Amino acid sequence: MKKKHTAQFGSFSLQLVLCSAAVCSMITGALLAFFHPEAPAKTSHPAAAGLTFTQRVAYQRAIEEIYWRHRIWPKENSEPKPSLDEVMSPQQIERKVEDYLRESQALEDYWQRPITPDQLQAEMERIAGHTKQPEVLREIFAALGNDSLVIAECLARPVLTERLITELYAHDQRFHGELKRRAEAELRTHTTVTQMKQTSGMYTETEWIKGDAAETDSAPADEKSVGAVKMNSGEWQESVEKLATRFDSRHIAGQAPRLPNGGLAAGAAALQPPDAPVREGIDAITQIKTGVLSSLQEDDGHYYAVAVMKKGENRLKLATVAWLKEPLRSWLAKAEAQAPVTMATVTANYTLPVIASPSGGCIDDTWMGTRFTSIPAGRHSHTAVWTGSEMIVWGGFGGFVQLDTGGRHNPSSASGPPPSPTPIPLFDTGGRYNPDTDSWTATSTTNAPGARDYHTAVWTGSEMIVWGGLDENSFELNTGAKYDPNADAWTATSTTNAPDGRLVHTAVWTGIEMIIWGGYTGSYVNTGGRYNPDTDTWTAVNIDGAPTARGDHTGVWTGTEMIVWGGFDQDQSDLDSGGRYNPSTDAWESTSTINTPAGRQSHSAIWTGSEMIVWGGTVDHHNAAASTGGRYYAQSGPTPTPTATPRVTPRPRPTPHPRP
Numbered sequence: 192m193k194k195k196h197t198a199q200f201g202s203f204s205l206q207l208v209l210c211s212a213a214v215c216s217m218i219t220g221a222l223l224a225f226f227h228p229e230a231p232a233k234t235s236h237p238a239a240a241g242l243t244f245t246q247r248v249a250y251q252r253a254i255e256e257i258y259w260r261h262r263i264w265p266k267e268n269s270e271p272k273p274s275l276d277e278v279m280s281p282q283q284i285e286r287k288v289e290d291y292l293r294e295s296q297a298l299e300d301y302w303q304r305p306i307t308p309d310q311l312q313a314e315m316e317r318i319a320g321h322t323k324q325p326e327v328l329r330e331i332f333a334a335l336g337n338d339s340l341v342i343a344e345c346l347a348r349p350v351l352t353e354r355l356i357t358e359l360y361a362h363d364q365r366f367h368g369e370l371k372r373r374a375e376a377e378l379r380t381h382t383t384v385t386q387m388k389q390t391s392g393m394y395t396e397t398e399w400i401k402g403d404a405a406e407t408d409s410a411p412a413d414e415k416s417v418g419a420v421k422m423n424s425g426e427w428q429e430s431v432e433k434l435a436t437r438f439d440s441r442h443i444a445g446q447a448p449r450l451p452n453g454g455l456a457a458g459a460a461a462l463q464p465p466d467a468p469v470r471e472g473i474d475a476i477t478q479i480k481t482g483v484l485s486s487l488q489e490d491d492g493h494y495y496a497v498a499v500m501k502k503g504e505n506r507l508k509l510a511t512v513a514w515l516k517e518p519l520r521s522w523l524a525k526a527e528a529q530a531p532v533t534m535a536t537v538t539a540n541y542t543l544p545v546i547a548s549p550s551g552g553c554i555d556d557t558w559m560g561t562r563f564t565s566i567p568a569g570r571h572s573h574t575a576v577w578t579g580s581e582m583i584v585w586g587g588f589g590g591f592v593q594l595d596t597g598g599r600h601n602p603s604s605a606s607g608p609p610p611s612p613t614p615i616p617l618f619d620t621g622g623r624y625n626p627d628t629d630s631w632t633a634t635s636t637t638n639a640p641g642a643r644d645y646h647t648a649v650w651t652g653s654e655m656i657v658w659g660g661l662d663e664n665s666f667e668l669n670t671g672a673k674y675d676p677n678a679d680a681w682t683a684t685s686t687t688n689a690p691d692g693r694l695v696h697t698a699v700w701t702g703i704e705m706i707i708w709g710g711y712t713g714s715y716v717n718t719g720g721r722y723n724p725d726t727d728t729w730t731a732v733n734i735d736g737a738p739t740a741r742g743d744h745t746g747v748w749t750g751t752e753m754i755v756w757g758g759f760d761q762d763q764s765d766l767d768s769g770g771r772y773n774p775s776t777d778a779w780e781s782t783s784t785i786n787t788p789a790g791r792q793s794h795s796a797i798w799t800g801s802e803m804i805v806w807g808g809t810v811d812h813h814n815a816a817a818s819t820g821g822r823y824y825a826q827s828g829p830t831p832t833p834t835a836t837p838r839v840t841p842r843p844r845p846t847p848h849p850r851p
Contacts, residue, residue, distance in 0.1 A: 248281075248284055257330045279678075283679075294356050304359070306348060314347035321547065325548065339541035366517065370517075383482065387496070395663050396510050397508075398507065399430060399509065400422070401424065434475075434507070435475040438486070481502055493514060497511045498511075632679075634674070634676075638672065638681040638683060639674075645661050645694035649699065654673045655676070656672075656700075658707060667692035667711065667712055667713065669689045669691055670683070670689075670692075689729045692712060694742070695758075696711075696719075697710075704723045707722070708772070709741050715740040717737045717740040718732065738755060740760060741760050744769070744792070745794060746796070755769050765789070765791050765810055768784060782823065786821070788819055791810050795808070801824070802824050802825070805823070806820030807820065
């Protein structure tokens with residue numbers, strides 16, 4: 192039997208028949224046909240006066256219905272997937288409409304940049320032309336009646352507005368000038384690396400290591416470093432050259448006053464003559480002296496300064512202090528408080544764009560780069576989950592500091608090339624990326640977990656759960672939080688009976704609970720815990736028969752068991768052993784050791800439905816990259832089969848990890 196739900200939007204009651212082929216008849220008479228992508232194109236809306244707020248909300252709900260339809264519901268979860276009404280309230284949908292209308296008004300009020308019809312037409316064409324999921328975008332167009340004006344106002348406007356206001360706000364001195372002046376003043380009175388810690392900014396340390404020199408440079412990473420970042424020759428050269436420019440104000444936005452000879456008041460002792468070129472490789476390192484602060488730098492989210500604490504031919508230890516700008520969402524909450532939530536529709540003879548054919552995208556066995564708008568800063572050692580309609584990334588390490596930021600990526604629509612990596616990533620802002628519209632929406636920072644890296648994340652079907660990791664003070668964490676993308680809300684996970692804080696552990700989702708196991712807690716462990724998000728409770732994992740203590744291993748869920756394999760132990764030995772854990776019996780069984788691949792860490796593992804495939808990683812403590820793997824059958828049957836070395840060997844990129 193079909194359920195009938197009523198969603199109340201202001202004074203308008205919208206009757207919805209779930210699983211039906213049509214949504215409802217709008218009060219204006221415009222039919223929202225979900226499954227009729229061949230509907231004739233229209234160049235104007237029948238309501239010449241424009242769209243009312245109530246109509247915008249109804250169209251927004253139609254879009255959200257499609258997004259929700261494409262969200263994955265774990266097959267292991269025996270409960271039926273809830274309806275959109277059960278996971279997203281009418282008030283939440285209204286809030287989304289209010290947000291983009293107020294942001295549109297803010298563009299005009301604060302930057303004198305009202306959205307024009309030409310911009311909306313171009314945005315529609317960009318979305319349609321670069322989509323990687325045309326079938327989803329066709330559903331959205333159909334849900335909006337294939338009406339070019341509705342698509343311009345209810346799909347293109349929110350995406351374009353978000354992008355423009357993010358770009359304009361990031362470097363506007365009206366909002367960030369006072370923070371810049373405070374940071375500059377603190378740097379004038381705190382001129383050494385030791386004094387950096389005494390400023391009001393966030394202080395972090397990291398170490399860069401030229402990875403292909405590991406065989407000749409066996410010195411261990413500094414144990415006090417928050418994290419070690421290994422780079423190949425090309426990455427090392429590019430990073431060192433960029434670092435050298437941090438001490439030359441000609442290349443930075445937030446520059447300190449110049450000296451009469453063209454040098455800098457801050458960090459002048461670190462420089463070669465101002466006209467000396469920054470040369471490649473080791474020559475660039477010689478232009479940087481240790482213990483000297485750069486002048487004030489700026490990126491989209493911060494003002495910051497950096498200093499080299501130690502340097503060698505193949506290693507650099509860096510210290511950074513960063514001052515977080517007021518996040519856009521925080522400012523908007525205040526700036527938009529009194530803004531109207533109604534606006535006149537920009538009427539024009541819009542043309543319905545042609546949605547790109549799949550043949551214009553990737554073909555089998557190929558890679559295609561992602562293209563983003565308002566993407567969070569680059570990072571590594573982060574986590575990622577796929578919801579069925581979008582990818583959510585969160586946390587990680589951005590070169591200088593741990594991140595409590597993230598983003599959503601949706602491959603349906605791409606926009607523009609990736610932005611250049613920034614040396615300091617965002618701290619307390621994040622984003623949810625929608626591939627259907629190629630748009631990012633900031634995630635709430637209220638109750639978000641603290642900054643960290645080397646944590647884990649799982650997707651439950653309705654929430655992302657992040658847990659554990661290492662904070663900026665190198666403390667192992669046993670905290671986490673659940674993030675609901677529909678409500679844009681974080682809820683802390685309980686710490687009662689939670690496992691000890693740890694990093695480089697694994698986590699799997701069973702359909703009912705999250706299981707974490709192994710990792711580093713001051714030493715490597717073979718303990719774990721099971722977290723039930725419905726009851727917010729932890730239960731310890733039995734250690735009888737568990738594999739030996741380890742970290743940087745992999746874990747997969749088969750539908751009935753968790754399989755962990757590989758990693759490294761307290762002696763830094765790479766392991767070729769593992770175990771199978773059955774949560775229904777709380778019992779372990781060892782994996783076979785016949786024909787196992789060579790022991791390794793930082794590898795990948797997936798479950799195909801019948802076997803686990805591991806590949807790549809590193810096979811010794813010098814991080815020599817592996818191009819081999821193996822297939823493991825969890826049930827009785829064939830013994831593990833090593834995978835052959837490919838004829839054309841891919842170039843592995845192991846994830847950097849700390850060496851506690």
